[in-house]
Amino acid sequence: xxxxxxxxETTAGAYDAIADLYADLVRDSLDTLPLDRAVxxxxxxxxxxxxxxxxxxxxxxxxxxxxxxxSLGLDAFGLDLSPAMIDLARAAYPDLRxxxxxxxxxxxxxxxxxxxxxxxxxxxxxxxxLPSYLAEFARVLAPGGHLLLGFFEAExxxxxxxxxxxxxxxxxxxxxxxxxxxxxxxxxxxxxxxEPGEGERFRRGHLLLRRG
Numbered sequence: 415x416x417x418x419x420x421x422x423e424t425t426a427g428a429y430d431a432i433a434d435l436y437a438d439l440v441r442d443s444l445d446t447l448p449l450d451r452a453v454x455x456x457x458x459x460x461x462x463x464x465x466x467x468x469x470x471x472x473x474x475x476x477x478x479x480x481x482x483x484x485s486l487g488l489d490a491f492g493l494d495l496s497p498a499m500i501d502l503a504r505a506a507y508p509d510l511r512x513x514x515x516x517x518x519x520x521x522x523x524x525x526x527x528x529x530x531x532x533x534x535x536x537x538x539x540x541x542x543x544l545p546s547y548l549a550e551f552a553r554v555l556a557p558g559g560h561l562l563l564g565f566f567e568a569e570x571x572x573x574x575x576x577x578x579x580x581x582x583x584x585x586x587x588x589x590x591x592x593x594x595x596x597x598x599x600x601x602x603x604x605x606x607x608x609e610p611g612e613g614e615r616f617r618r619g620h621l622l623l624r625r626g
Contacts, residue, residue: 422516425538426495428581429475433498437476437506444482449608450564453620454479457531457562458486460603460622464558467528472517472551473535477503480510483531490531493520517547522554530555533564537583541573548598555625561600565591567607567619576616588619599626 429436444451461469467489471480474492476499483490491511494500503512515521517535530551539547551561568574568587575582592602600623608618 425581429496430498437502441478453606458488460560461529465528469529470527471531475499477507479533481507520554524553525556527554528559530561548595552599552625559625561623563621565619567617569617595623601626
């Protein structure tokens, strides 16, 4: 077993084990997060303006954000590493498409998508592997397509790990993450930093990017 496959199996197994609890926790989470809703809405506006192609939520979990994207008028589908999460998503939103898969090797043709949402889905990715994930996002996006990254931000500190309740996760300096995205062929459109709300520990970072 390679180190990469071990990391992916560990992450999938950890989310499988808490899938029902996680789904209950996040199902209505956007209701109390107006800034998060705003940046997702801006992403949807840009995607609609740039074309009519499909949009993938990569790391969709139980599917609530994929459904939100559909409510914003996008042709959205979801993909997740955890089979248990995909089962929950399919049960909750039977009219939407959900698939089991890994973000580092997408079964999606080159230039096939008009948008990619990665909402806290790369937080468990070892830093040395993240450039290959961003390159894969760029591969499946059509030129001019948009990527929205949500992540835990380092608040002026360096890249660091933290004790995420599921499995090891990382807090990224937003400038470092933007630089990696630029190296993968993305141009920054905008960014949003949000201070932690009630029950949250860390600042939240959001990068809105366009594939060149």
